[in-house]
Amino acid sequence: MKRALAAVAVSIALLWIVGIASGHADLLRVLVTGSIGSTFAIEGTLLKSVPLLLTGLAVVIAFRAGVWNIGGEGQFIAGALAAFVAAPLGTIVAIVASILAGALWASIASLMRAWRNAPEVLTTILLNFIGIELLGYCVNGPLQEASGKYPQSEAVAASLPQLGEIHAGVALALIAAIASWFLIYRTKEGLRLRATGFNPSAAHYAGINVNAQIARGMAISGGVAGLAGGIELLGVTHRLFERFAAGYGYSGIAVALLAQLHPLATIGAAAFFGALVTGAGELQRAANVSSSVATLGQAVVILVLILFGSMRSRTS
């Protein structure tokens, strides 16, 4: 916790220095007002935080089972595609479909593990490429809007209930975070999941079917990432298009790392990165500074965090 906060502080200081050195002395101020300075800004931050929170949770859950799920991007897309197809049956069905699709997409990696012991780090990332291309095919082919003008779908047939700009997905994401914490730390399933992640050998001798346990962890993880895609479609974009996933799957890894792989801390980490992305958007509009400064900030936080980690392990 202390380490994560210190990493955030150091990277904010670095951003400030970068701002001054590049002649944008108000860079930090714009970032802050652009992310939390107005109702509009806060809404933007909240909306950006939701997918980050869910993809971050997906990474946390899989990590607890001892697996790096790098496939959030693909599972996110699978969830959104399923939600789009199921939307005519109603919002709830669409949400459930997104969870199932994400879980199934992640389970392909588990099957490959069971069949040929293929490592998830590789298979999930390769499944991302397939997911991205599949989405590209869909919005240029079977799911393309009737006018055929842009590579995007029609508006989705259902949407999440909204309160102003804020959709019900915010509540769903928070519930998912608390539920993940409860699952991991308060249930027998979570106990076995963590034992498998920490020491698969001891888990095996404690009578746990390690491969099945990892597969369940991956399915839950994928389900959460799929839910992120469903919520993004039904609450924010309302359409599918080629760059729909926008890197949320990968950013989830950074969120999980900043949260030190704890499900509740993921809420704070997602809010921070959500604010960074939203503030950077304002920076581009107001000060003509490329919004990729958000990506820079993200990278710096994680690098500083890793640096602190290695410093600590060396001194202890």
Added chain:
Amino acid sequence: MTLRIDHVTKSFGATRAVDDVSLEIEAGEIVGLVGENGAGKTTLMRIVAAELAADAGTINVAPPPSAARTAGGGGATSIGFVHQHFMLVNDFTIAENLALATGALPREAEGIIAGSGIELRGVTRRARDLSVGEKSKLELIKAIARKPEVLILDEPTSVLTPYESDELFRVMRNIASEGTAVVFISHKVREVIEVATRVVVMRRGRVVVESAKMTAEELAAAMVDTPRGDFAPVTETRTGEIVAIVGVAGNGQRELADTYLREHPRARLGFIPEDRTRDGLVAEMSIAENVALVGDGRRTPQLIEQYSIRAKGPDQLAGALSGGNQQKVILARELDRAPELIVAAEPTRGLDIEATRFVHEQLRRAANRGAKIVLITSDLDEAFALADAIQVIYRGKLSERMTPGEASSRVAALMAGVA
């Protein structure tokens, strides 16, 4: 060369692990460093090897080591330390592990092994596939190959058979005669008496006895500070039976244990794995969570009490416990459920006298309660002390059942495969 330990003190939190210890160790000596679990033996030696910093006191070597000897050695004074826990690269072969440790080439491994006087075959096998006994031999070869001035062995015989132990003692005497000071940490009174030229007994962080001549009784008495009253006699209403499977490490013991694991529902099987740090406990989880993995986590406070586990409480991380206490947690977890069948692989490895007696008593009790017990052990004393029947495992095959009386004359030959 003289290694001089001068008023060394080291605390971990509130516990004073090493308390004002002074000791001199001369070249060519074999010092038996004995004491119960947690007496401070390993901590003291880790300070000597510069793995830990002392809170107070100094370690000196006179005369200072020459440059030639320090080069490539471990630590400034060329100290070899064979740890109780393995420090091997699991994915490397024996040859690669040796190359890594010594700076030699992998193809020179066989020569290094031959030079050490220790028998270890198949240098292209990966460390992960070795038995615990073989891993411990490899660690020893690694340390000897660096020709240390001081060689520290932490419980080296706990995973060895009597034959392998004798082999080890021969190696120890050899390298001592070449001028290395050997420190042999052990709980096994008989072995210490046999091999050590001087015995140092530690108790609660202090050196309590230092002597060149001690009988086994004197030594055992010096190690424990509680009166050694006999255990209450076990009621002889046996419905269960203890079968000991004895053999040299690496003859299929692990596979045998795994068979039981596969063929019996875990809930009704008590299982004490051979390698407790790897297979027994999840170090990163609490004692209560480790108990809950197989049994009822809520019973942890009672279990800590009943098995006198030295822990701060049920929420302490299992990895923070000493080896002996980790073993007690496993034992408590597995026996508390009163399973019908108990498979115990090397259940007393690395434990001190008191803890060993405690484990034996618990197994005996479980048998009396009606449980069937399979005791897989390389410690013949243990087998003969506990078993109602004995079988020898050799190259994956079990001999016929023998009574302890029949076994006493045949076990050695069967274990060596010459019967």
